[in-house]
Amino acid sequence: LYDVEIRRDCPAATGFQEIRRPQSRWHQTAGQGRPKLDFSVIVLPPEQRNEISLADYCEEVKKAFALDTVKVFGDLKQKVHRVAICPGSGKSDIDQAIAAGADVYVTGDIGHHEGIDALARGLNIIDAGHYGVEHIFIGDMGNYLRAHLLGVEVIEAPVSHPFTVI
Numbered sequence: 001l002y003d004v005e006i007r008r009d010c011p012a013a014t015g016f017q018e019i020r021r022p023q024s025r026w027h028q029t030a031g032q033g034r035p036k037l038d039f040s041v042i043v044l045p046p047e048q049r050n051e052i053s054l055a056d057y058c059e060e061v062k063k064a065f066a067l068d069t070v071k072v073f074g075d076l077k078q079k080v081h082r083v084a085i086c087p088g089s090g091k092s093d094i095d096q097a098i099a100a101g102a103d104v105y106v107t108g109d110i111g112h113h114e115g116i117d118a119l120a121r122g123l124n125i126i127d128a129g130h131y132g133v134e135h136i137f138i139g140d141m142g143n144y145l146r147a148h149l150l151g152v153e154v155i156e157a158p159v160s161h162p163f164t165v166i
Contacts, residue, residue, distance in 0.1 A: 051079070053076060054124055058126055061106055061128055071127040072124070072126055074104070083103075084102035084104070085107070086105070088109070088130050088134045090105065103124060104123070105118065107128070108129045110127040139156065
């Protein structure tokens with residue numbers, strides 16, 4: 001696994017000013033099985049707080065990640081202040097998103113019980129699907145590999161979701 005950090009030009013950070021990553025858990029989990037990547041927390045600038053609703057932020061997430069749908073646990077009228085983002089399946093990191101002070105968590109693979117439990121604890125969830133948030137990594141990793149493995153052909157898998165929502 002790679003310890004990566006979100007960039008200011010990341011689509012999900014559009015309109016956000018500060019980016020802070022919780023302390024890396026890489027060293028804390030070394031030798032204890034598979035190390036886990038931590039997530040990023042992005043914060044709206046003070047002048048934009050209380051201006052974007054959860055419903056509007058869902059639309060921004062859909063646009064940023066080229067998605068037709070997202071699943072939402074939360075009050076769509078609530079204003080967004082602080083967002084935690086974890087690609088892939090982030091249900092095991094809900095406690096960390098809450099501890100980081102997020103009021104919205106963008107991730108994938110959130111089940112019914114995890115969603116309603118998080119909401120009861122004050123955390124809105126935008127479930128963009130496991131692959132929905134993760135697929136943007138393909139292009140970045142392809143560029144990284146091409147830059148560091150000269151002479152090696154790098155082939156990127158096309159974006160393809162494994163199921164269809166009707």
